[in-house]
Amino acid sequence: MTALRILQPGPQTSVQDRGRIGFQAFGVPVCGVLDAVALRLANALVGNPATAAALEMRLSGPSFIAEGGAVRIALAGATARIDVSHDGETRAFPGWRAIEVPEGASVRIGALGGSGCAILAIAGGIMTPLVMGSRSTDLKGRFGGIEGRALAAGDEVPIDASDLSGPCLELPRPPASVFSATLRVVMGPQAEAFTEAGRETFLSSPYRVSREADRMGMRLEGPALGFVKSADIVSDGIATGSIQVPGSGLPIMLLADHQTIGGYAKIATVISADLPAAGRLLPGAEIRFAAVSVAEAEQARRELESEMARLIASLVPVREGARVDMDALWRANLVSGVVSALETE
Amino acid sequence: MENAGANKTGEGGKRAIGTLCRFLPVGDTAFAVEFGNAISPDINALVHRAAALLATAPPEGLVETVPTFRSLLVHYDPCRTSAQALQAAIAELDLGETGVVTPPRTWRLPVLYGGDAGPDLDEVARATGLSTAEVVALHAGTTYRVYVQGFLPGFAYLGDLPARLDLPRLTTPRVRVPPGSVAIAQRMTGVYPIESPGGWRLIGNTPIRFFDPASAPPTLFAPGDGVRFVPVEAIEHERIRAAVTRGEYAPECEATP
Structure with missing residues (x-):
């Protein structure tokens, strides 16, 4: 085997x-x-x-x-x-x-x-x-x-x-791995548990990915969000990308290994088209959130699927000849040869 | 949409889901079908009835559903449907009769209360003004209902705990709760199926296993099951633990006549 x-x-x-x-x-x-x-x-x-x-x-x-x-x-x-x-x-x-x-x-x-x-x-x-x-x-x-x-x-x-x-x-053209600093979210399911100021703060402030970041979720550092009453809700279901906010007021972005249900209010959910970007984040990264509608989020996901299909259709056999094998060049001492060619001009 | 609550009946004697719930957005791959805000057997019955209806005849694009106390999280594939289309289809579904039914079967789980198995029992007694024997008698004297499974694989929220045992969660959760720990918080009780952090108060331990990834279904309980805890001595607890390890112990379960 x-x-x-x-x-x-x-x-x-x-x-x-x-x-x-x-x-x-x-x-x-x-x-x-x-x-x-x-x-x-x-x-x-x-x-x-x-x-x-x-x-x-x-x-x-x-x-x-x-x-x-x-x-x-x-x-x-x-x-x-x-x-x-x-x-x-x-x-x-x-x-x-x-x-x-x-x-x-x-x-x-x-x-x-x-x-x-x-x-x-x-x-x-x-x-x-x-x-x-x-x-x-x-x-x-x-x-x-x-x-x-x-x-x-x-x-x-x-x-x-x-x-x-x-x-x-x-x-041939890999997707840019530069992280776009804005993650799109759909507000809810418990956006109303937060004060209006809290919702505005969430959408207007930068947040930093803390060192407490793993496959389960990322704790974010930034301004705390205010609750109308409290962070506690009767536990309900969690989707990947849910942003739950415990009593500290600091958001936690939940990722692949998240629990199935939870008892903290969730202010918003990262849209599925932006979840790969969220998963790529490292501690220290600065992010912002922008609200979109459910229909816009669904459309963004469909566009991502089309983009992936387009990238897969663009796969071509590796062009070995076009690739510069640096190790081989060093071994053959061709690098210095290029330099001496310049010197002869 | 107005939250219609659990007890209204839709037009024509039908109980269409749309007349009983509100839909809450959960991104672009899920939404919540919320039947209320309280923990009650009536509302929970609506949730499980809706989950069963959708499992019987899944609409196009439905991925899976997650029943919770008072809402059903519906996961969908936005490349095959949309929230709008799926919600319209779900709103039409007729829940029919959804009165609270007697649990179809009741599990009897052996529990060693107190001591190292239940390190918070003495504190629970002190905080409630009861003796430890009274706490055990109250906890073991109640038939609980499986409201929801979640938090951990195989963790079941069992209710309702007698009001006299209603205490808040620990202010500082434990980093490590041993598997099998029988715990209480507010009006709920439950058993930690695997080692995990936890903020509930630990009053005992059961050697029963609640989760087996190789089984279908993977959990011991089904929604709506009845559960009773049966006090056992340390020797019996150890005997059952050894039998469970050998795969030679099946927990007692009696069908409701």
């Missing part, structure tokens, strides 16, 4: 797919990737269906060895240097393209740029068991993925056998 043998797991690398749908009524969180756009594109780059499970990494990537066969991988969602070492030679690759990894080769993914998280898809998909219809790791519930936890050194991540005969694909 083909597998990735984990050498170093990185800060938090876990098996995730589109999430666990249909079990929130039992208190089971959805989980799934923080950046659904990255998952969609990474899977497309290696020829996987959108439902395939992949590795989500945060801040920095893992290193691993391909065992039992060659694998084809693609990183999406962030920039990172990907070193593939085989037979004593190391080649560096960027993200947003498929990479052939021979059996026995080791892969090292460095620090992520432009996002707090990235997705590594592997052709064939990760074949950890389906739990309630999903392979996503529920870190809090401790099930799904590899033993319900983030990867650890020594883990074997099983990969489904896959036909690797086609060309490796790349995305």
